[in-house]
Amino acid sequence: MADVELHNIVKTYNKGKVKAVNDVSFSVNEGELFGLIGADGAGKTSIFRILTTLLLPDSGNASVSGFDVIKDYKNIRSSVGYMPGKFSLYQDLSVEENLNFFASVFNTSVKENYDLIKDIYVQIEPFKDRRAGKLSGGMKQKLALCCALIHRPKVLFLDEPTTGVDTVSRKEFWEMLKRLKQQGITILVSTPYMDEATLCERIALIQNGKILSIDTPDEIVKQFPENLFAVKANDMSKLLNDLRKNNEIKTCNAFGEFHHITFQNDNENSHNELIHILQKANHQNIELKHITPSIEDCFIKLMN
Amino acid sequence: MKQFLTFVRKEFYHVFRDKKTLLMLFGLPIVQIVLFGFALTNEIKNSKIVICDYAKDEATQQIINKIEASQNFDIQKTLFSHRQIEEAFKAGNIKLAIIFPANFNNDLSHLHQAQVQIIADASDPNTANTLTNYATAIIMDYQQELMKNNVVPFRIVPEIRMLYNPELKGATNFVPGVMALVLMLVCVMMTSVSIVREKENGTMEVLLVSPFNPFLVIIAKAIPYLLLSIVNLSVILILSVTLLDMPINGSISLLFAESILLIITALSLGLLISNVAQSQQAAMLISLMGMLVPTMLFTGFMFPIENMPVPLQVICNIIPAKWYYTIVKSIMIKGLGFSAIWKETLVLFGMTVFLLVVSFKKFKTRLV
Numbered sequence: 001m002a003d004v005e006l007h008n009i010v011k012t013y014n015k016g017k018v019k020a021v022n023d024v025s026f027s028v029n030e031g032e033l034f035g036l037i038g039a040d041g042a043g044k045t046s047i048f049r050i051l052t053t054l055l056l057p058d059s060g061n062a063s064v065s066g067f068d069v070i071k072d073y074k075n076i077r078s079s080v081g082y083m084p085g086k087f088s089l090y091q092d093l094s095v096e097e098n099l100n101f102f103a104s105v106f107n108t109s110v111k112e113n114y115d116l117i118k119d120i121y122v123q124i125e126p127f128k129d130r131r132a133g134k135l136s137g138g139m140k141q142k143l144a145l146c147c148a149l150i151h152r153p154k155v156l157f158l159d160e161p162t163t164g165v166d167t168v169s170r171k172e173f174w175e176m177l178k179r180l181k182q183q184g185i186t187i188l189v190s191t192p193y194m195d196e197a198t199l200c201e202r203i204a205l206i207q208n209g210k211i212l213s214i215d216t217p218d219e220i221v222k223q224f225p226e227n228l229f230a231v232k233a234n235d236m237s238k239l240l241n242d243l244r245k246n247n248e249i250k251t252c253n254a255f256g257e258f259h260h261i262t263f264q265n266d267n268e269n270s271h272n273e274l275i276h277i278l279q280k281a282n283h284q285n286i287e288l289k290h291i292t293p294s295i296e297d298c299f300i301k302l303m304n
Numbered sequence: 305m306k307q308f309l310t311f312v313r314k315e316f317y318h319v320f321r322d323k324k325t326l327l328m329l330f331g332l333p334i335v336q337i338v339l340f341g342f343a344l345t346n347e348i349k350n351s352k353i354v355i356c357d358y359a360k361d362e363a364t365q366q367i368i369n370k371i372e373a374s375q376n377f378d379i380q381k382t383l384f385s386h387r388q389i390e391e392a393f394k395a396g397n398i399k400l401a402i403i404f405p406a407n408f409n410n411d412l413s414h415l416h417q418a419q420v421q422i423i424a425d426a427s428d429p430n431t432a433n434t435l436t437n438y439a440t441a442i443i444m445d446y447q448q449e450l451m452k453n454n455v456v457p458f459r460i461v462p463e464i465r466m467l468y469n470p471e472l473k474g475a476t477n478f479v480p481g482v483m484a485l486v487l488m489l490v491c492v493m494m495t496s497v498s499i500v501r502e503k504e505n506g507t508m509e510v511l512l513v514s515p516f517n518p519f520l521v522i523i524a525k526a527i528p529y530l531l532l533s534i535v536n537l538s539v540i541l542i543l544s545v546t547l548l549d550m551p552i553n554g555s556i557s558l559l560f561a562e563s564i565l566l567i568i569t570a571l572s573l574g575l576l577i578s579n580v581a582q583s584q585q586a587a588m589l590i591s592l593m594g595m596l597v598p599t600m601l602f603t604g605f606m607f608p609i610e611n612m613p614v615p616l617q618v619i620c621n622i623i624p625a626k627w628y629y630t631i632v633k634s635i636m637i638k639g640l641g642f643s644a645i646w647k648e649t650l651v652l653f654g655m656t657v658f659l660l661v662v663s664f665k666k667f668k669t670r671l672v
Contacts, residue, residue: 052513054671073669078515088506092321093314104310105516147510 002027003155003186004034004051009060011046011209020046021057022209028155028188028202033181035200036190037295043209044190045085048159051188052082065154078106081153085160085190087140091133095124095143098132099150106151116183117146120176138169145176156180158189162196174199194296205299212302217295224293224301226250227266230258231274233283242281248274253300260297307516311524318498319528329494333486333536337543340478348434349375353400354392356383359408363418367446371402376438393425400424400435412450479544480632481605484625486540487533487563488570488599493591494529495574500587503578509671518669526571533567534560553639559632562645565652566628570595572659573624579666599625627652 004027011021021043028034036044049055051064053073061068067075089098099121103110114121124142127135132143141161148156158177162170174196177187189200197203198217205212205220213220233239240259243252248270250262263270271288278286293301319325355371357364371377380398383389392398403421405411412418422439424432499522502508511521537560544550552559574591581587600606602620609620620626627648634640634648642649 049671054509054512056670074515077513080513082510082513084506084509086506088510090314090318090507091505093317097314097317101310101314102510102514104307105511105514107307107515 003030003032004028004062004064004188006047006051006062007060009047009050009062010058011043011050011055012058016058020209021050023060024206024209024211025060026204026211026214028186030186031181031184033177033187033189033199033201035197035203036188036206037192037194037197037203037299038190038206039192042206044206045159046209047206048082048084048157048188048190052080052157053077079154081148081151081156083144083148083156083158083161085163087144089132089140089144089147092131094129094131095135096128098143099146102147103150108151110150113150113152116152116180117149119179120149121146123172137165138172141165141169141173142176145173149180153185155186155188158187160190160192162191162193170196194294194299197295203295205295205302207299207303212299220295220298221293224298226262228291228293228297229261229263229271230255230287230289230291231261231278232258232285232287233278234285235283238281239278239283242278242283246274246277251301251304253297255296258291260291260293308520308524311516311520312527315498315525315528319532325494329490329532330536330539332490333482333540334543336482336486337479337540337547340482348431348438350378351376351399351431351435352380352397353377353402353435354381354383354389354398355379356386356389356401356403358406359404361409363409363412363446364404367404367420367443370442370446371439374438374442376435389423393423398425399431400439402439478605479540479548479550480629480636481603483537483540483563483632484566484603484605484628485596485599486536487566487628488595488625489591490536491529491533491567491570492574492577492595493588494532495526495571496577496581496587496591497584498525498529499575499578500581500584503582504584512669512671518667519664522575522667526575529571530564530567534564537563550636552636554635554641558642559635562628562631562635562649562652565649565656566624569624569652569656569659572656572663576659576663576666579663579668598623602626603629605629624652624655627655 006027007025009021009024010019012019024043024047036047038044046055050057050069051062053069053076056070061070063069064076065079067073067079069076090101093101099110103113110117120142124135124139124146127139132140135143145158145161148158162173165173170193177189178199181187191197200217202214202216203220204214213223215223231239231243236254236259240252240254243249243259243261248264250264252259252261263274275286275288319329353371355368357368368379372379377400381392383392383401386403389401389403392401401423403423405419405421408418408420420443422436424436426432499508502511502521512518541552541559545552573595577587577590577594581590598619602609602616602623603625604620609617609626612620631645631648631652634645638644
């Protein structure tokens, strides 16, 4: 059964001039870890705010746990957990005071649901008397997650929980999400980091308010229509220029250590031909290998 | 209920942990009272004057003694010729000159009429006016003393009596004004800023997505400021009674009740501002411009409302502080009871209800 459903949701700002969410439909199953992947300004936060009843959609309808986001907004508000993108706890209250406050706002106590947050809370417990504003970025996120979980929500909305958090904390954070999923909580998470997409069960790629594709990360990768190759040489910026000038190359994108390319006519000949041309152009230590595309490759492909 | 109390406690944490706000909350009224009480008073003390006495007789000497004894005047010099007066004014710091003609006492005892000339530096008309009044009062005073001792023919002496404030003390006028000012400022600004802060920090977003009733958020926010304002009010009253010899002739509990009514008016106004303002700065600016300036200008404690053109007098009526100012003056200075101020109270009450209804109607249970 779907816990979160959106049908043709449209949201505009500035009296219709800016289209933030453009006819978006998707659904999240009960107990699923669903990722909304997209760059900044893609419309992720608007979708979250519509689902958490903070914004009204221009058209379309949506429901969370079977409650309509417009009519039954009060029911939604008492049953979901929401963690906004910006750290939104009281900076001048201590860790413990924040947690106690949010527990009583949701008519519960820390004791009652301690088992749910225990794993996360033990990590920040040594700092429980510290003001929330003085915590590090990773700690803040953990505290915010604890506060969002304190009332044992059925659905958890996490808007860019890992933005501005270091790599280690990010990894820890995703492990926490996996454990929460095992408790049967439906989780909708958004992130601009493509590498985090594979950690979700299903993802929706979103760009300029439109959904590009919805599927499991594996399926999205499988749907990549061509063979993808990675090229490397000593002078990477010259290599990029040369590759882009070459008519045999269909697409070429810089990807850190390698440039990812696809060929117009994908066969052994064209590969050898390319290496030959590059050698002629004085490139050294040329390396060309076949790779499986990443989510980011798929995203770029879908964007064009 | 437990929910609500936790919320109120949280608000107290916010207030007490923000040292700057706390300083402003309690420093402001003290500074205002001290400033208005000592520095910005409209009483004029120790103004430098010169006296030119051609008579040098018993009568003029007695008047001069009286002037010397007065706190308002400080006799700088006694001149021998009126030609020096112009020079003395030009030299700058002389505000007033008093000239007694020759045969002053003679005229007074035989003709029952004598003249004295008072020349004031009217480049500052208000000061000149006040000073000539002081001087006239002293001379009148002397004249009355004479009447007591001598059997002089019947004559009409204009009697000036200052009702309620016989010593023309400035404090009686401005303490009610400062009370209105401080209560308006603290309550309006603090509530609007603290609600907008929740919006700005994003905590409002989290609070909205909770079963907590948004109206309770607002009421919980108002309670600490209500209590703090009452503390503030007590501080102002204690200061003005002990430091400025301000009387409280009426009922103190009635004074507090009326003050609480104004505080609630101010809190609802703050709430209304917080609905409109998107940032703490904007909230602060609106409350300052919308509260401080009109309260200073239009309550009548700085500029008499009677002197204003009719359109401004109409504006005065929509300023809550104006009504409160009248109420406080009636209670504190005139010692009147509720029967004398029920009209003003009703107006203030009406404003409060109106503001509360509008701000609750405008309160957004969603973002934007």
